[in-house]
Amino acid sequence: MNTHPHPLSDKPKHDHRRLGRELGLFDTDPLIGAGLPYWLPDGAAVRHALEEYIRAAERRAGYRHVYSPVLGKRELYEISGHWSHYSDDMFPPMDLGGEQVVLRPSLCPHHAVIYRSRSHSYRELPLRMAELGGMFRSELSGVLGGLTRVRAIQLNDAHIFCTLDQVAGEAAAALEMIRAAYEALGIGVARYRLSLPGPGGKYVAAPEMWERSVALLTDVLDRSGLAYEAAEGEAAFYGPKIDVQVVDGAGRESTLSTVQVDFHQPERFDLHYIGADGAKHRPVMVHRSIIGSVERAVAHLVEAHGGAFPAWLAPVQMAILPISEAELPDAEALLRQCGERGLRAEIAGPERGTLGARVREARLAPYQAVIGAKEAADGHVALRLRDGRRLAPLSAEEALAGIAAGVEAYAGELWDGVN
Numbered sequence: 001m002n003t004h005p006h007p008l009s010d011k012p013k014h015d016h017r018r019l020g021r022e023l024g025l026f027d028t029d030p031l032i033g034a035g036l037p038y039w040l041p042d043g044a045a046v047r048h049a050l051e052e053y054i055r056a057a058e059r060r061a062g063y064r065h066v067y068s069p070v071l072g073k074r075e076l077y078e079i080s081g082h083w084s085h086y087s088d089d090m091f092p093p094m095d096l097g098g099e100q101v102v103l104r105p106s107l108c109p110h111h112a113v114i115y116r117s118r119s120h121s122y123r124e125l126p127l128r129m130a131e132l133g134g135m136f137r138s139e140l141s142g143v144l145g146g147l148t149r150v151r152a153i154q155l156n157d158a159h160i161f162c163t164l165d166q167v168a169g170e171a172a173a174a175l176e177m178i179r180a181a182y183e184a185l186g187i188g189v190a191r192y193r194l195s196l197p198g199p200g201g202k203y204v205a206a207p208e209m210w211e212r213s214v215a216l217l218t219d220v221l222d223r224s225g226l227a228y229e230a231a232e233g234e235a236a237f238y239g240p241k242i243d244v245q246v247v248d249g250a251g252r253e254s255t256l257s258t259v260q261v262d263f264h265q266p267e268r269f270d271l272h273y274i275g276a277d278g279a280k281h282r283p284v285m286v287h288r289s290i291i292g293s294v295e296r297a298v299a300h301l302v303e304a305h306g307g308a309f310p311a312w313l314a315p316v317q318m319a320i321l322p323i324s325e326a327e328l329p330d331a332e333a334l335l336r337q338c339g340e341r342g343l344r345a346e347i348a349g350p351e352r353g354t355l356g357a358r359v360r361e362a363r364l365a366p367y368q369a370v371i372g373a374k375e376a377a378d379g380h381v382a383l384r385l386r387d388g389r390r391l392a393p394l395s396a397e398e399a400l401a402g403i404a405a406g407v408e409a410y411a412g413e414l415w416d417g418v419n
């Protein structure tokens with residue numbers, strides 16, 4: 001059982017750092033270091049639900065998951081181009097017995113190497129490789145705060161190795177996964193941005209490659225019917241991107257999701273597949289992230305919902321409120337039933353104050369189950385929904401079945417006893 005320190009004050013309402021601390025989601029400690037937040041149990045529950053949503057969506061969409069280490073030899077990043085184009089954002093290398101090892105700034109090089117480790121036929125393409133993996137960015141300490149600028153990042157990443165003909169379809173499918181995820185998460189897109197290279201030396205010099213990949217992504221956007229704006233200077237060093245922009249409570253815009261086309265790394269890592277003609281061909285890499293970094297996604301969700309997450313994401317999905325000590329055994333039985341159904345619940349018993357005070361304290365829980373003498377005698381619960389609606393007493397079995405069905409479907413609406 002945990003106690004959420006309440007009530008939440010009202011200003012500024014949408015600061016994920018303050019909410020994160022008040023709701024017991026995450027925190028930082030100077031001894032661990034700036035930009036290195038840790039996750040408390042309730043925050044870890046939200047993060048776990050989010051990660052599982054992503055993995056399940058990826059499995060359904062034909063992705064296979066891999067794990068790769070967060071370290072790699074300096075040479076790996078010299079080949080990928082990170083060393084020459086991105087080293088300002090990388091941690092300094094560590095010397096290990098004559099070798100230099102680097103905390104990785106992205107997952108792409110590892111995935112390219114994993115692809116290269118086996119020979120591939122054109123029949124295996126598009127080959128979709130996904131990982132929720134750690135990466136690192138040497139942010140200056142002055143800009144760190146909460147979960148939006150961190151030095152250790154858990155990235156929802158995937159790379160699709162495919163033929164040129166398959167790029168548009170894969171990019172469009174990724175945009176559709178992003179749309180579905182935002183609907184389940186209850187968040188909105190501020191704008192779609194076609195991120196192009198700009199002046200300066202941070203981009204790979206290959207004009208023909210840029211022209212081809214920009215044309216591909218422009219075509220995907222035009223066909224999607226989505227309104228978008230082009231922005232110079234926002235591309236990755238190896239290729240253009242479709243960035244999905246969100247706006248936080250303070251009106252600041254940032255990129256959450258992205259779809260990128262890359263001809264550069266397949267070249268650098270000498271990737272190939274065997275075509276129908278028996279000859280070697282170069283695949284294209286589509287990089288895509290549905291929710292971007294888990295840290296930034298949770299920061300955005302905290303601010304967008306003010307802590308009142310969709311039920312499937314809520315750290316506590318049901319608060320169980322026995323009216324008196326006499327109903328505690330029934331509350332405990334309901335808690336066990338919740339656990340058996342995979343629902344996250346906790347009991348707020350009479351030792352925590354009056355029923356009114358406990359209802360207020362648990363007001364971010366999507367469901368509250370009140371158990372009085374009458375409900376206990378009948379094996380019923382009286383459900384209160386977070387939005388204030390109250391349902392007629394119903395059997396615990398029925399209530400939990402309805403709630404669990406909504407959670408499993410990633411429903412945005414609360415279950416109201418109707419279906």
Ligand SMILES: [Zn+2]
Pocket residue numbers: 106107108157158159287288
């Ligand atoms: Zn990548």
